Amino acid sequence: MQLSVTPELATSELAPSQLESYVGPDVAALTRDFEALVQLYRPKVFRFALASLRDVDAAETVTQDCFLRAYQARDRFRQDCSIHTWLMQIAVNLIRDHIRNRRFQFWRRTRLTAKPVDLAGHTIADRAKSPEAQALLRERVAAIWTAADRLPQKQRTVFLLRFVEDLDLLEIAVATGMKLGTAKTHLHRALRTVREGIGERL
Amino acid sequence: MIEHLSSDQLSDCVLGQASRTVAQHVQHCPACSAALMEFRESLGEFQSAVRRWSDVQARQYQAGNYRADASRATPRRAPELSIRSSSHQLAWALLIAVVCVIASFVFPRHGSDLIGSDAALLNQVDAQVSRTTPSSMEPLMKLVVEEP
Numbered sequence: 001m002q003l004s005v006t007p008e009l010a011t012s013e014l015a016p017s018q019l020e021s022y023v024g025p026d027v028a029a030l031t032r033d034f035e036a037l038v039q040l041y042r043p044k045v046f047r048f049a050l051a052s053l054r055d056v057d058a059a060e061t062v063t064q065d066c067f068l069r070a071y072q073a074r075d076r077f078r079q080d081c082s083i084h085t086w087l088m089q090i091a092v093n094l095i096r097d098h099i100r101n102r103r104f105q106f107w108r109r110t111r112l113t114a115k116p117v118d119l120a121g122h123t124i125a126d127r128a129k130s131p132e133a134q135a136l137l138r139e140r141v142a143a144i145w146t147a148a149d150r151l152p153q154k155q156r157t158v159f160l161l162r163f164v165e166d167l168d169l170l171e172i173a174v175a176t177g178m179k180l181g182t183a184k185t186h187l188h189r190a191l192r193t194v195r196e197g198i199g200e201r202l
Numbered sequence: 203m204i205e206h207l208s209s210d211q212l213s214d215c216v217l218g219q220a221s222r223t224v225a226q227h228v229q230h231c232p233a234c235s236a237a238l239m240e241f242r243e244s245l246g247e248f249q250s251a252v253r254r255w256s257d258v259q260a261r262q263y264q265a266g267n268y269r270a271d272a273s274r275a276t277p278r279r280a281p282e283l284s285i286r287s288s289s290h291q292l293a294w295a296l297l298i299a300v301v302c303v304i305a306s307f308v309f310p311r312h313g314s315d316l317i318g319s320d321a322a323l324l325n326q327v328d329a330q331v332s333r334t335t336p337s338s339m340e341p342l343m344k345l346v347v348e349e350p
Contacts, residue, residue: 049257056259122258122327124249140244141251162217163245166253169217184217198244 032053034074038067041084044165045091051160052095058102062094069094088165088175089190090127092157119145140198147197151190158183160192208233216241 045066050059069090076087123138148156154176161167161175173183207215215218215228228235238248259325335343 043256043260046260047253052257056263059259060263062251081246092287119251119255121246122245122254124250124254136314139242139245140240141248143250145251164249166249187217188210189214191216192209195209195241198241 005086024169030070034071037083042067044084045087048088048160049093049095051164052157053098058098062091062098065094066091073148081171083168084165085167085171085174088161088167092161092175092177095157096153118142119183122192143198143200144194147194148190149191150197155190156176157185158186159194162187206231207237212238212241216245 042063046063049062049066050056052076053059053062064188065181066087070087073090081089119141123141130136148159151159157176158172158178159195161172162169167175169180169187172178172187176183178186207227211220215224221237228238243314255305330337
């Protein structure tokens with residue numbers, strides 16, 4: 001499914017940098033500059049969906065659905081959080097639904113037995129570090145990636161929102177619909193598991 | 203003064219929510235400071251790696267989509283192909299028709315024999331159908347007719 005944007009939305013009036021500085025944008029601007037909004041936030045939503053689902057096709061579907069829903073719900077945007085948090089809120093719900101549906105699909109087994117993602121291969125070599133230190137860092141990254149996959153869904157969501165998307169605790173609470181304390185507890189548990197994962201691996 | 207940081211205290215430090223006591227301990231404890239720095243560095247590198255991986259995947263997906271679009275666009279030649287295939291079909295149909303016509307001239311008697319046998323069979327059927335009394339009732343009918 002391709003996200004279709006109406007012709008009047010295709011004409012952007014705000015630069016992405018201006019749009020990003022919005023914390024509480026007015027709905028009219030949001031409607032007018034939806035194309036710019038898609039351009040700016042699409043990589044972030046895709047990244048979060050991809051890190052959560054580890055499936056490019058599913059991540060792409062979630063991303064398109066996310067912007068479609070955002071466009072349909074733009075009039076109901078209450079402006080009580082940033083656009084980024086609002087989009088993440090939609091993405092979190094879509095990802096949760098996707099995972100729930102996938103539990104009943106037989107090809108989930110295929111995914112689980114598929115070749116694991118070599119995230120450590122995407123680390124950049126730091127010349128200031130010794131080869132041993134670099135190898136150790138790659139191992140740690142791989143350990144975090146493995147541990148994150150084993151986290152319960154809520155903990156993983158909170159962990160990725162914090163450590164991939166750089167959302168603060170309050171934004172995470174809004175995006176996930178959790179209470180601040182609950183979000184913090186999930187984040188602590190996730191961090192503990194991840195640290196243990198690193199310890200086991202090294 | 204606390205001895206060493208617990209897992210939760212370390213998490214608090216990573217999340218930037220450490221208490222003053224914990225922050226002071228980190229400043230003065232090389233072991234905890236090193237552990238915290240190592241964990242932060244790992245998480246930072248994890249974030250960078252995920253972002254790079256995501257960018258690569260997005261680019262590959264788009265490239266794949268463009269390829270798919272291009273391959274979807276290729277069937278624009280399809281009319282030419284379909285004309286060619288339909289002309290093949292037409293040629294075959296004509297050939298079969300010609301063979302049939304020739305066969306009807308070469309074997310005319312077989313055809314007329316068949317028509318004759320068909321006609322005889324039809325007459326037989328007509329006779330059976332047009333009988334007023336079913337064959338199984340015929341003996342009874344004879345008795346009824348003979349009585350007066």
